[in-house]
Amino acid sequence: MTDAEAGTGPVSRTTCAIAGGGPAGLVLGLLLARAGVHVTVLEKHADFLRDFRGDTVHPTTLALLDDLGLFGRFAALPQSRITHVKLPGPDGRDAVMADFSRLPVRHPYIAMVPQWDLLDLLSEAAAAEPTFTLLTEHEVTGVVREGDRVTGVDYSSPGGPGRLLADLTVACDGRWSAVRHALDLPTKRFPVGFDVWWYKVPTAQDVGESLLPRMRGGRVAIGIPREGYLQVAQIGLKGTDDAVRAKGIDAFRAEAAEILPALAADVSGIRSMDDVKHLDVRVDRLRRWHRAGALCIGDAAHAMSPVGGVGINLAVQDAVAAARLLAGALARGEMREPAAERLLGRVHRRRAVPTAAVQGLQRIMHAGIIMPTLSGRPVRPPRTLVALLRHLPVLSVIPAFLVGIGPRPEKAPSWAHRSASPAKAG
Numbered sequence: 001m002t003d004a005e006a007g008t009g010p011v012s013r014t015t016c017a018i019a020g021g022g023p024a025g026l027v028l029g030l031l032l033a034r035a036g037v038h039v040t041v042l043e044k045h046a047d048f049l050r051d052f053r054g055d056t057v058h059p060t061t062l063a064l065l066d067d068l069g070l071f072g073r074f075a076a077l078p079q080s081r082i083t084h085v086k087l088p089g090p091d092g093r094d095a096v097m098a099d100f101s102r103l104p105v106r107h108p109y110i111a112m113v114p115q116w117d118l119l120d121l122l123s124e125a126a127a128a129e130p131t132f133t134l135l136t137e138h139e140v141t142g143v144v145r146e147g148d149r150v151t152g153v154d155y156s157s158p159g160g161p162g163r164l165l166a167d168l169t170v171a172c173d174g175r176w177s178a179v180r181h182a183l184d185l186p187t188k189r190f191p192v193g194f195d196v197w198w199y200k201v202p203t204a205q206d207v208g209e210s211l212l213p214r215m216r217g218g219r220v221a222i223g224i225p226r227e228g229y230l231q232v233a234q235i236g237l238k239g240t241d242d243a244v245r246a247k248g249i250d251a252f253r254a255e256a257a258e259i260l261p262a263l264a265a266d267v268s269g270i271r272s273m274d275d276v277k278h279l280d281v282r283v284d285r286l287r288r289w290h291r292a293g294a295l296c297i298g299d300a301a302h303a304m305s306p307v308g309g310v311g312i313n314l315a316v317q318d319a320v321a322a323a324r325l326l327a328g329a330l331a332r333g334e335m336r337e338p339a340a341e342r343l344l345g346r347v348h349r350r351r352a353v354p355t356a357a358v359q360g361l362q363r364i365m366h367a368g369i370i371m372p373t374l375s376g377r378p379v380r381p382p383r384t385l386v387a388l389l390r391h392l393p394v395l396s397v398i399p400a401f402l403v404g405i406g407p408r409p410e411k412a413p414s415w416a417h418r419s420a421s422p423a424k425a426g
Contacts, residue, residue, distance in 0.1 A: 009162040014040040014133070015330055017153055017166035019140040020173030021048070023115070024298035024315035026122035028170060030068070031323035033129035034416040037330045040164060041132075042155055044139035044173075048116040048123070055115050055231075056082075056309035059100070060409045061316050062107035067411070069418030070125055071107075077117045080226050082110040085399070087213055089386045096389065097381065099396035100404050110309070110404060112226055138162075140173060143182045143294065149336075150293035153179065167335040168326065169294045172319070175282060177300035185296065186287040190363060193371050195238045196279040196306055201256065202229045202269035214259050218376045221259045230263060232256070233306060237374055241278045249273050281305055283362065285355055290344035293335070297322055297347070302355045305362040307370070308403045314355060320410035322347045327413070354407040361402065 016032055018025045021043030032039045057074075065071045085098040101108050126132040137158050144152040144163060152165035171179035207225040214221050220235040234256070236244065244252065249272050257264035270276065285302035289295060298315030325347050329335050335343075369379045389396055 009160050011163045011165060012040075013152075013165045014038050015167050015333075015335075016040070017042065017164050017169045019153060019169065019171050019177070019179045020298075020300070021045075021119065021123065021134060021136070022172060022174065022298065022315070023118065023122070023312050024319045025170075025172030026119060026126060027064070027316050028172065028297070028319035028323055029132055029134075030122055030126040030129070031320065031413070031416045032327055032330065033126055033132035034418075035323070035327035035331055035413075036131060037327060038131045039133070040166070041126075041134045042138040042140050042153065042164065043134065043136050046137050048119040055112050056312055057111040057113055057118065058310070058313040058406075059103055059105045059107050059109070059404045060406070061313055062111060063105060064316065064320065064410075064412050066106060066420075067417050068125065069420050070121060072420050073121055074111075074113070074118070077113050077121070078227060079111050079113040082112060082225065083108075084396075085213070085403070087381055088215070090380055090383045091386075095381060095386045096393065096396050098399040098403060099393065100400045102394065102397040103400055103404055105405070108404075112224060112231075115312075140178050143169060143179055148292055150183070150291060167293070167333070168330060168340075170322065171294070171296040171300040172298050172315075174299045175284075175303040177296065179294065180286070180296050180300045183291050183294055183296070185289070185291070187284050188287055189282075189284040190359070192281045192283050192305065192366065193238055194235050194366070194374060195241065195281050197234045197236065197241075197244065198277045198279060199232050199234070199256070199270050199275055200226075200229045201232060201260070201263050201266050203263055203266040204228075205263070205266070215373045215379070216259045218374055219255065219259045220370055220373050221256075223260060229269075230260070232260070234259070235370060235374065238281070244276075244278075245273050252276060279306065283359055285352070285359065289348035289352070290341070292341050295322065295326075295344050295347060297351070301351075302359070304359065305366065307362045307365050308358075310358055310403065310406060313406065314351075314358060317354070317406075317408070317410045318347075318351050320412060321350050323416070324410070324413045325350070327415075350408070357407045 015038040018041045021041050029039045029041045065074050083101045086094040087097050089095040138155045140153045140155050142154045143150045171177045207230050222233045224231040253267040256267045282303045283305050289301045297318035304311035
């Protein structure tokens with residue numbers, strides 16, 4: 001249904017408007033559409049073919065794809081697997097600190113998949129549902145209000161501005177969320193003393209299936225095995241990006257070779273500083289995730305540190321919980337009733353606890369490992385811990401559980417389940 005309103009361009013209506021076509025937005029849209037809810041996702045880009053750094057797909061998300069009947073198609077995507085996390089031990093030998101292969105789950109590993117492939121898969125599955133709409137090149141610019149209630153969003157598009165009215169608006173548009181900014185929700189922020197520089201080192205070497213944290217000379221880097229290259233997250237002090245770039249590519253390659261000596265012959269594959277992407281690391285979370293008619297989830301509700309690569313997993317879990325708790329009321333047209341705000345509060349309360357727990361663990365790692373190393377005080381696992389893990393390797397399942405599954409994993413609601421779909425040809 002469309003009509004016109006002065007100053008806003010065309011006006012359309014839906015039941016649930018989702019700002020942002022990332023993992024949280026598309027998972028939520030797919031699940032709600034499978035419940036028969038009319039849902040519209042607004043994505044500001046024309047497609048998903050962009051250089052994401054968050055390419056981790058954790059065991060809980062793999063199980064979700066299985067339940068949704070999408071795992072066969074997912075497994076056919078180009079990907080690598082992480083089965084272990086290793087750290088240099090006091091004796092110089094690597095010690096297995098987390099072993100995902102020991103997890104008692106259907107898919108005991110972390111898959112590294114180009115995020116655009118995952119988003120294409122989710123959007124194609126959602127497009128098969130008659131109540132789902134994806135609007136690309138539609139950037140949400142603000143929210144529409146009736147009194148204290150949010151009743152939709154304003155957007156810009158190649159055709160000009162427009163307005164989408166909805167019973168519920170969900171912000172899935174990341175840490176710089178326009179919806180979050182418009183709602184002006186109270187936020188708890190935590191200081192972070194470091195940033196991350198992402199780059200790729202093309203290599204013909206076998207980089208294995210282990211996450212490779214390396215600490216050397218006041219520098220920290222995490223090597224992530226990929227097909228044909230090592231994806232590297234190099235960590236340095238916050239506020240130093242200008243200085244890093246001023247030194248130039250030769251100095252950057254030399255530092256990369258120093259911290260990753262096994263790949264010293266390959267660092268020339270970092271062609272220029274344009275290949276080095278700076279991430280301003282922030283950690284925060286909303287004290288309240290909702291207002292009447294609107295909800296924030298994923299990075300729009302909680303900016304995560306890249307430590308552990310758990311941001312996508314948490315965002316997807318938020319989406320699953322929101323879909324399960326809200327689908328019924330949305331389908332029945334009850335989201336405008338006073339009781340609906342209590343449902344939004346339930347989503348917040350359910351997901352706030354695991355969010356706080358994971359951020360707490362990340363901050364412990366920041367203070368106990370990353371910042372001391374950046375200050376020139378290298379930190380290695382205690383000898384007793386390394387000896388214990390080598391003697392009883394089964395204990396490595398504990399940190400694997402914290403990273404790979406995390407607190408309060410969510411399961412797909414039964415009404416969203418489908419039988420396995422085959423891999424697409426071609």
